[in-house]
Amino acid sequence: MxxxxxxxxxxxxxxxxxxxxxxxxxxxxxxxxxxxxxxxxxxxxxxxxxxxxxxxxxxxxxxxxxxxxxxxxxxxxxxxxxxxxxxxxxxxxxxxxxxxxxxxxxxxxxxxxxxxxYLEPPHIILRKGLIAGIEYPLLAEHVSEHLARTLFFTSLLYLTTTQHKRAVAQFCGNVELCRLTEQVVFSDPYKVSEYNRWTSPYLDKDAEAVRKDNILKLEVAQLKSTFCERAQALIHGDYHTGSVMVTQDSTQLIDPEFAFYGPMGFDVGAFLGNLFLAYFSQEGHADHENDRKTYKKWILQTVAETWNLFHKKFTALWDEHKDGPGEVYLPAIYSTPELQQLVKQKFMNDLFHDTLGFGAAKMIRRIVGVAHVEDFESIKDAGKRAGCERRALDFAKMLLKERRKFQEITEVLSSVQQLHS
CATH class of the missing domain: 3.30.200.20 (Phosphorylase Kinase; domain 1)
Incomplete structure (x- = not known):
C-alpha cells in the first residue's frame, strides 16, 4: 500500500x-x-x-x-x-x-x-522517572557515552573538512525546525509573544523581568548567534529528559528530528538544564513520606557525573585519534604534549561555558515560553509550582549571565545549593 x-x-x-x-x-x-x-x-x-x-x-x-x-x-x-x-x-x-x-x-x-x-517495558520516559523519584545508576555513564561518541565523531576533531562539509550540507535543509528552536528558545521568552505562558499571576513580574533584563538579552543574542552559525558537530537538537527512555540498565536516545550540525554545547546543555529543572521541581513532589532531599542530591550528583564522564570520554577519543584524519589540530603543528594539552583545555573550557549558557536558556524557555515541562506542570498547587519555577528561573538567569566565571561543574552545583538553601 x-x-x-x-x-x-x-x-x-x-x-x-x-x-x-x-x-x-x-x-x-x-x-x-x-x-x-x-x-x-x-x-x-x-x-x-x-x-x-x-x-x-x-x-x-x-x-x-x-x-x-x-x-x-x-x-x-x-x-x-x-x-x-x-x-x-x-x-x-x-x-x-x-x-x-x-x-x-x-x-x-x-x-x-x-x-x-519498540523499547519494551520497563522502559519509561526519563522525565516521568525523575518526577516519580527513581534513581538510574547508569544514566550518567550512558548519556556521557552517547554525547561523547556522537559529538566527537561528527566534528572536525575526527572528520576531514570535506567529509564535514558534506555532512553539514546533508542536514542544512532542516531549517524549519532550527527556526522553531531559534524562536521558542532564544527569542519569544525575551519579548511579548502570543505563545508565551507562565504560572500567572504568581510569575507575572518574573516574566516581565526577563523581558526587561538587558544583560540577559545580550547574552542570549550571543548564544542565538552561536546556535545559528556554528556547525560544530551533528547534534540531536532536542536532548531533554523527554527524549531519553530508561530502565535501570538501559538508556536510549529517541526523537532527533531537530538534528543538524550545530554547537556541541546545545546538546550537553539541554540535558543538564533539564536535570536542573527536575531538581528544582522536587519540592513540589515531596510529601510527608519522602522529602526528596536524598533524591535531589542524586540529581546533582548525576549532573556532575554526566559532565565529568563526558569530559573524560570526549578527551580520551581525542587522544586516541589525535593522529587521525581530523583537520583542525594537525599533528605537524600541534606536535608537543604541552601544546596538545593547552588546546584541549581551551576547547573543553569553551564547551563547558557553551553548555552552561545553552542549558540556562533551555531552562528559561520552559518556565516563561510556549512549551513547559511535566516536572513543574504536574505540581497541582499553583503557588507551590510557581515557587519551584521561580527558584529555577533565578538560577538559570544567573547561570546564563555569569557562566564564564565557573571553571568546574562542582562550582555550579555549589551555586545551586546556595540559591536553594
Whole structure:
C-alpha cells in the first residue's frame, strides 16, 4: 500500500501499510496473522503521531510527522521533511553509539514515516522517572557515552573538512525546525509573544523581568548567534529528559528530528538544564513520606557525573585519534604534549561555558515560553509550582549571565545549593 503521496495514517490504514511493508511486517509475525494487530497511539508530544504496533511475534514503533505542530494545530504549519532528518540522524547515531539508539527498520520519505525498535517495558520516559523519584545508576555513564561518541565523531576533531562539509550540507535543509528552536528558545521568552505562558499571576513580574533584563538579552543574542552559525558537530537538537527512555540498565536516545550540525554545547546543555529543572521541581513532589532531599542530591550528583564522564570520554577519543584524519589540530603543528594539552583545555573550557549558557536558556524557555515541562506542570498547587519555577528561573538567569566565571561543574552545583538553601 506504499504510495508517493502523503496521507496521515489511522489504525485501519496503518494495518494495510504494515502488511504491504516487509521490513515492518516481518517484525510482527506471518502476514496471514496480521489482521488483528494491536495498535496504540501514544504520541503525547508536540509534533507527531506515534503508534505502538504489536503482533504475534513482536512489536514496532511507527512515527509519522504531520504537516503542522500537533499541540497547536494547522494554524502553525511545520515541514513534514523533518522525518527525513530524524531517520538520518537515528541511523548515524546508531552507527556511532548502537547501545543507546533504537534501530530503524524502515523509512518512507513520501509518507514521512519511520518504523523502529519498540523499547519494551520497563522502559519509561526519563522525565516521568525523575518526577516519580527513581534513581538510574547508569544514566550518567550512558548519556556521557552517547554525547561523547556522537559529538566527537561528527566534528572536525575526527572528520576531514570535506567529509564535514558534506555532512553539514546533508542536514542544512532542516531549517524549519532550527527556526522553531531559534524562536521558542532564544527569542519569544525575551519579548511579548502570543505563545508565551507562565504560572500567572504568581510569575507575572518574573516574566516581565526577563523581558526587561538587558544583560540577559545580550547574552542570549550571543548564544542565538552561536546556535545559528556554528556547525560544530551533528547534534540531536532536542536532548531533554523527554527524549531519553530508561530502565535501570538501559538508556536510549529517541526523537532527533531537530538534528543538524550545530554547537556541541546545545546538546550537553539541554540535558543538564533539564536535570536542573527536575531538581528544582522536587519540592513540589515531596510529601510527608519522602522529602526528596536524598533524591535531589542524586540529581546533582548525576549532573556532575554526566559532565565529568563526558569530559573524560570526549578527551580520551581525542587522544586516541589525535593522529587521525581530523583537520583542525594537525599533528605537524600541534606536535608537543604541552601544546596538545593547552588546546584541549581551551576547547573543553569553551564547551563547558557553551553548555552552561545553552542549558540556562533551555531552562528559561520552559518556565516563561510556549512549551513547559511535566516536572513543574504536574505540581497541582499553583503557588507551590510557581515557587519551584521561580527558584529555577533565578538560577538559570544567573547561570546564563555569569557562566564564564565557573571553571568546574562542582562550582555550579555549589551555586545551586546556595540559591536553594
Amino acid at each position: 506504499s504510495s508517493d503521496e502523503f496521507r496521515p495514517l489511522n489504525e485501519s490504514s496503518l494495518v494495510e501499510y504494515i502488511k504491504a511493508t516487509p521490513a515492518l511486517s516481518s517484525k510482527l509475525g506471518d502476514v496471514s496473522q496480521l489482521d488483528n494487530l494491536q495498535i496504540k497511539e501514544v504520541g503525547d508530544g508536540n509534533l507527531n503521531f506515534v503508534f505502538i504496533v504489536t503482533g504475534p511475534s513482536g512489536s514496532v514503533v511507527i512515527k509519522q510527522a504531520l504537516p503542522y505542530i500537533r499541540c497547536i494545530g494547522e494554524s502553525w504549519p511545520m515541514t513534514k521533511e523533518r522525518a527525513y532528518f530524524e531517520a538520518t540522524a537515528l541511523k548515524e547515531e546508531a552507527r556511532l553509539c548502537p547501545d543507546h539508539v533504537p534501530e530503524v527498520y524502515h523509512f518512507d520519505r513520501s509518507m514521512c514515516l519511520i518504523g523502529m525498535r
